[in-house]
Amino acid sequence: GAGVSQSPRYKVAKRGQDVALRCDPISGHVSLFWYQQALGQGPEFLTYFQNEAQLDKSGLPSDRFFAERPEGSVSTLKIQRTQQEDSAVYLCASSFFDPEQYFGPGTRLTVT
């Protein structure tokens, strides 16, 4: 079946712009995760949804980062007033009720 999809795959933003990154999880997957991966490092947790409820947002680095999943399916990660340090790959993962997570292809964000 279809895997996790993310769009856009690449995004270039000027410093100060707002961006929105979309994640479409595997159909039927209850849990959805956002991670940030810098070059040469492992993914760092940002936030986690179970259905439409955001159960953990402890990894969001600042109040410029906001995520939502209003209908318990598609999720959007929004970054306001982007900064150069926001440049990274943003990974979305989904799972059913277990912690085995399946990742999408990621969105590479470059802030210039």
Add this chain to the structure above:
Amino acid sequence: QKEVEQNSGPLSVPEGAIASLNCTYSDRGSQSFFWYRQYSGKSPELIMFIYSNGDKEDGRFTAQLNKASQYVSLLIRDSQPSDSATYLCAVNKDTNAGKSTFGDGTTLTVKP
């Protein structure tokens, strides 16, 4: 000190050899353990998970868990050049859901 530690490598093995990848974690409450493979420029792909002490085998891959020593390893038998990738260790405090904490990965090169 990171919660999940891996030797960054690179680890180089000849084709056909056994590759041994190691991971230690600091949180004794960790319940589930994962190995992901990440090819350059791609997203992580789940290859093994283990919840109980001991060994778990799947094809050429064996995951080993020792909770007393807070140690997880991945053995790859009959290594192939296509196994060349970064291997990420991840741990989770739950067996039902929740975020995973990743190490920074070990880069494996299998030489023909």
